[in-house]
Every structure is written in structure tokens, then in C-alpha cells.
Amino acid sequence: MSEDKTAEIVLSLEIDDPTLANRLAALLGNVAGLRLAAPGETAAATIVARDPRIMPEDIALTQRELDVLALMAEGASNKMIARQLGISVHTVKFHVGSLLDKLDATGRTDAVAHAARRGVIEL
């Protein structure tokens, strides 16, 4: 494969909105140095709709809550989290409770899902 610096950049277009997709395709089709990927072709980059990571405002979580949240996302139990952070299980429960509250979740699984959706944590 030629690693030519001037090689075309292959872009994959994954936009649900047909209008936006067509306009982008038309626009990008005329750009020298760019090429839209053929179906199934491996692209260097992908154009997706919006970006879920761009959050208008992130939730106000304390450092400790972020610690607990990160370990929760790893599937750690309260006991494991307690050991990891060097605190008691009760304290972990306390932080988990705050998390459920702030993230508007019904359980730890829901909390991790919400946090991931809002970009608070990176899965």
C-alpha cells in the first residue's frame, strides 16, 4: 500500500438524514484529495450526525463520585470499589446513592448507561 502523503483521504458517510447526507456527498465529491468510501471499504475517518460528546453542560459530580462511577463502569461491586478506594462499603453505597440521584438513574447499570450517554465517562 502506498503511504504517499498526497494520497486521497477516504471518508465514510454515515448520516441518517437523507437531505444532509446528499448535500454532504455532493459537496465532498468535488474536493480534490478526498474520496467517499465505497460500501464496505475501510475509511480513514467517518462523518456521523452531531456528536454525542458535545454536551451543553455536564453534571456536577464530585471527584469521589467520579472515582466510584469509573469503577462501577468496570463492573466492580461495592465491596471491590471499597477495597480499591480504601473506604468502607457503606461509604461506597453513599456515593452510589448520590450518583443515582444526580444521574437520575434507577440502579447502578442505569447510572453507568446515563453517564456514558452524557459523556461523563468513556466506555
Place this chain on the structure above:
Amino acid sequence: MSEDKTAEIVLSLEIDDPTLANRLAALLGNVAGLRLAAPGETAAATIVARDPRIMPEDIALTQRELDVLALMAEGASNKMIARQLGISVHTVKFHVGSLLDKLDATGRTDAVAHAARRGVIEL
């Protein structure tokens, strides 16, 4: 706000690789009808590296397991899943057990996280 059909499409560029990012920025900067988003600006679409959705191999999950998994990601309890799918809690547990096994997870939270990471489900 002018909802002109010919308005510029604002693109956000989120590429870690500096080389690729610079080349794309240079290329796209000259395209009429396109504009790169200012920091913090809401973009119509985002350019990301590669595509996380392109998975070398997806896990072999049965339809029912996918049903259960989807509801798990919504934070639903076994009881809620059972009601939703019209099956017994025991059966839900059965499917959850298979899920934990196939996804190599230690609990339902871990299972959802793994599934999301591998693109099996969309958070």
C-alpha cells in the same frame, strides 16, 4: 435564524491524529458550503476517526438475549424485563446468565458496558 437551504454545513472535526486532522482541515477549509465548527459550536455533523461500528466479529447472541440486553441497558430490573417481554423472571435470569457468560461479564452492569464497547448495543 435563516433556515436557508443553501446555508453552510457546520462540521466538527474530532480526530486525534494531528497529521490527518490538519490535512482534513486544509482540504475542507476551501470547500464552499462547508465550514468547520468553532470550538464549542454545535455542528451538524462530526468527523471521527475510523468507525467504531466496524467490528471484526460480533458476539453470537440470540434474538431473545438481544431483547433482554436492550432492556438491561435501559436500567430495567429482571422483574421489569419479565413484564415487558411477557415471560417469567426465571427465564429472564436464564437469559441474563447466558449474556454474562457470552459477554464475559461479572454482572449486568459489566455486561451492558461490554456490549456497548463492542458495538452490540447502542447506548
Place this chain on the structure above:
DNA sequence: CCATGTCCTGGCCACCCGGCCAGTTTCGCG
């Protein structure tokens, strides 16, 4: 100095979860 917020800990308890055992039905494939 006292209020506020964060972090930490304990006990108690109903409920949920996951793993174990067991079984049935239905379906497609060889």
C-alpha cells in the same frame, strides 16, 4: 465563628441478583 459542602462511617432491612439444581416445549437439521 458558624454555615455549607464533601467525604466518611455505622446499623438495619426489604428486595434484587446471580448461580445452582431441576424440568418442559418447540424447532430445525442431519
Place this chain on the structure above:
DNA sequence: CGCGAAACTGGCCGGGTGGCCAGGACATGG
């Protein structure tokens, strides 16, 4: 026609989870 895979159901039980009560320590800042 058997045989396995998938789906479904049951009981049992130890341990995990989440909600409630209570309290204390420590730093920031009004």
C-alpha cells in the same frame, strides 16, 4: 426419527444492592 439448540419455567439460597436512619471530620468561605 432422534438430537441439539433455543426458549421457557420452577425452587432454593448466599450475597449484593439500594433506601432509610443516624452520626463525625475537615476545609472553604461568608
